[in-house]
Amino acid sequence: MSKSKSQQIAEKTIFATFKILKEAGGEMRGKDVVDKIRETITFDEYESHRYEKTGYIRWESILHFYTIDCMKAGFLRKNKGTWILTEEGEKAIKLGQEKLLVTATKLYREWDGKRKKGAIEEGILEEDITEVNTSQAQKAILSQYEEEAYNGIRNFIVSKNPYEFQDLVAGLLIAMGYYISEIAQRGPDGGIDIIAFTDPLGTKQPRIIVQVKHRPNDNVSSDEVQKLAGTLKRNTDVGIFVTSGTFSKPAIKEARESREHIELIDFNRLTSLWQEYYVKMNDEQKNLLPLHPIYFLGSNE
Incomplete structure (x- = not known):
């Protein structure tokens, strides 16, 4: 089964996120994680496309979208703009880039299946995140808004003497x-x-x-x-x-x-x-x- 472009982007950005967090001692501001990924991974024109509606970059939006899978899987936590790698998340790095994402998505669907039984068929991956799972896409966008707001507050305070x-x-x-x-x-x-x-x-x-x-x-x-x-x-x-x-x-x-x-x-x-x-x-x-x-x-x- 061929992978969608969204899944390919998610695999490499999620895996990079986990490694960056581990190297940083387990936690880092989300903005710094994204900046670090931008420095270490080269993205093509498709991946770097800016959505007209939200103003966000495609690969960044996909990353935020799939962090929700990782949080529900127990691999990742977020707290006021800080991303925290859990003990389970650190162990998941050993699964490798592809299997880590598949495992996180599977665990997310198990959680979502218990919450809304039968809503999502097991094993089907998102071809278009904005169409297949609107709720999760909205959460990802809100997560980005929240982090931007928090970073704005932080920058304002940092600028003070x-x-x-x-x-x-x-x-x-x-x-x-x-x-x-x-x-x-x-x-x-x-x-x-x-x-x-x-x-x-x-x-x-x-x-x-x-x-x-x-x-x-x-x-x-x-x-x-x-x-x-x-x-x-x-x-x-x-x-x-x-x-x-x-x-x-x-x-x-x-x-x-x-x-x-x-x-x-x-x-x-x-x-x-x-x-x-x-x-x-x-x-x-x-x-x-x-x-x-x-x-x-x-x-x-």
């Missing part, structure tokens, strides 16, 4: 109901960037000590978490470490096992909190990271 990022964190805390007592000015801050309380006068416990690091491409180390713990002088103090990047596994372990109460807020958690409390912000706070929500018809899957 450290003091603007610090102000953004302070704005979020205010929207969450905290009262800012102090924001560090330029110069040495002794490991304390923001001090906040739960009441206007700071008479109630706890006192909240906030350390802010604007390093979008770096991990916060365990040593840095330890230093924050060292600034908590009162028994009731709570430490919050906010970064525009991520925390290393040792840093997460350090915060979890610390005698002091330390909350870690990485980029993903920061943006989630910003979206959650956005409606409670005034115009000045919203302008620190302006958002415009758009709602699409979803599904119950």
Whole structure:
């Protein structure tokens, strides 16, 4: 049985995705995965065609379409623009380029068959993804929209200088109901960037000590978490470490096992909190990271 062009594109891009994620330690931003594929694979005119309706490149759309198979198969997860290779996905690399995709599609159909029995005949591959499985094609497009939106938010935050990022964190805390007592000015801050309380006068416990690091491409180390713990002088103090990047596994372990109460807020958690409390912000706070929500018809899957 001859393979469709869509399947051929899917085989090489999905396999490349799995290898890229494995080499990156298991996870990477989806945009970076796509960029890496673009650097390592040469695509012909058909594969590089840009759809007039969506503006997306054919091979990128097909890749996103088949990542849904991989997610339902348990090989891949997506979280706020980050693609994560599961343990099962890493093992699936050994199947090879062709069998990996066939296995993922088979597992997806088994899942879909249980959800909607008899809807898809076993063994038939998609000749045209927009015609054979409209629902999955729509999910793929929405996935691309979501990743583009998330990348736009990330790029906006990355463009801020450290003091603007610090102000953004302070704005979020205010929207969450905290009262800012102090924001560090330029110069040495002794490991304390923001001090906040739960009441206007700071008479109630706890006192909240906030350390802010604007390093979008770096991990916060365990040593840095330890230093924050060292600034908590009162028994009731709570430490919050906010970064525009991520925390290393040792840093997460350090915060979890610390005698002091330390909350870690990485980029993903920061943006989630910003979206959650956005409606409670005034115009000045919203302008620190302006958002415009758009709602699409979803599904119950």
